[in-house]
Amino acid sequence: MTSPAPLRHKEIFPVVGLDLEHAGQVSTEVQRVLRRLGVEAEVVRRAGIVCFEGEMNIVLYTPGGRIILLVYDDRVELIFSDQGPGIPDIELARQPGYSTAPDWARELGFGSGMGLPNMEANSDRLEIRSRLGEGTVIRATFFRRRDEAAGSGGAAGA
Amino acid sequence: MRLREVAELVGARFLAGEELADREVSAAFAADLLSDVLAMVREEGVLLITGTVTAQVVRVAEVMNLAGVLFVRGKIPAKSTVEYAAASGIPLLTTPRLMYETCGLLYTHGLPGAKRKPLPFEHDQPGPPPP
Numbered sequence: 001m002t003s004p005a006p007l008r009h010k011e012i013f014p015v016v017g018l019d020l021e022h023a024g025q026v027s028t029e030v031q032r033v034l035r036r037l038g039v040e041a042e043v044v045r046r047a048g049i050v051c052f053e054g055e056m057n058i059v060l061y062t063p064g065g066r067i068i069l070l071v072y073d074d075r076v077e078l079i080f081s082d083q084g085p086g087i088p089d090i091e092l093a094r095q096p097g098y099s100t101a102p103d104w105a106r107e108l109g110f111g112s113g114m115g116l117p118n119m120e121a122n123s124d125r126l127e128i129r130s131r132l133g134e135g136t137v138i139r140a141t142f143f144r145r146r147d148e149a150a151g152s153g154g155a156a157g158a
Numbered sequence: 159m160r161l162r163e164v165a166e167l168v169g170a171r172f173l174a175g176e177e178l179a180d181r182e183v184s185a186a187f188a189a190d191l192l193s194d195v196l197a198m199v200r201e202e203g204v205l206l207i208t209g210t211v212t213a214q215v216v217r218v219a220e221v222m223n224l225a226g227v228l229f230v231r232g233k234i235p236a237k238s239t240v241e242y243a244a245a246s247g248i249p250l251l252t253t254p255r256l257m258y259e260t261c262g263l264l265y266t267h268g269l270p271g272a273k274r275k276p277l278p279f280e281h282d283q284p285g286p287p288p289p
Contacts, residue, residue, distance in 0.1 A: 020212070020213065020214070021213055022213075023213070023217070024213070024218070027217065028217060028221060028246075031220075045202075045222070045223070048221040049196055049221060051221075052217065052221050056214070108192075109191050109192035109193065109210045109214065110191075110192060110214075112191055112193040113193075114196070117197070118197040
């Protein structure tokens with residue numbers, strides 16, 4: 001990395017905790033913004049899925065937070081931050097199937113312990129920082145492979 | 159298979175997006191757990207068959223670019239959810255049939271299952287057998 005890629009777009013989306021009526025709204029809006037900016041369809045899809053998982057985590061488990069969208073020439077970043085309870089054991093939470101979800105979240109079709117693993121599977125890099133009683137910050141990075149024109153549907157980060 | 163044929167086969171009616179009845183459906187995925195839809199469906203243009211009627215079903219359909227959502231067991235989402243789907247171009251259908259019957263009918267009439275994305279913990283295992 002010699003010269004850093006310039007930032008093309010920055011947008012901050014507030015997320016209200018427990019607002020199930022609007023949960024998912026930020027994700028669809030993020031996809032709209034990315035499409036408008038001409039970001040590759042494969043990145044738009046992965047970012048949408050990761051954003052939805054992160055947004056649901058904030059809505060279901062915290063009083064609220066925000067999602068920051070950063071679009072660079074070579075990558076897209078999504079930063080999720082909340083003032084929630086924090087994640088006691090991040091390694092455990094990254095394991096597929098591990099969940100602390102209450103019954104009411106499961107009844108909504110969530111909380112099967114696939115959120116963080118799915119965020120990991122659909123991003124190229126996922127960094128998680130959490131402090132008990134203070135909150136959690138997650139940064140997901142998606143590299144743009146613009147030189148690979150059409151074809152090659154694009155595999156998620158392995 | 160077109161959405162119109164899906165509706166005829168399982169006796170479903172459109173709640174939203176009837177003007178998109180000629181939209182082609184490439185495959186189908188059935189689940190009540192939205193987490194599984196988000197983690198396992200990898201194609202676009204898939205029909206989601208579900209008994210879950212929360213507002214998030216339509217958001218998931220939008221984020222994953224699904225062809226439409228078919229509710230089973232006579233389920234109907236809230237009016238605001240139907241209106242949102244109509245405005246977002248997500249066709250919604252509902253059938254009184256149970257999920258098992260609905261899937262069986264569509265499968266035997268040639269609508270294949272969506273290709274499943276391997277989960278992070280399944281890398282070393284063989285995939286499901288082909289139909």
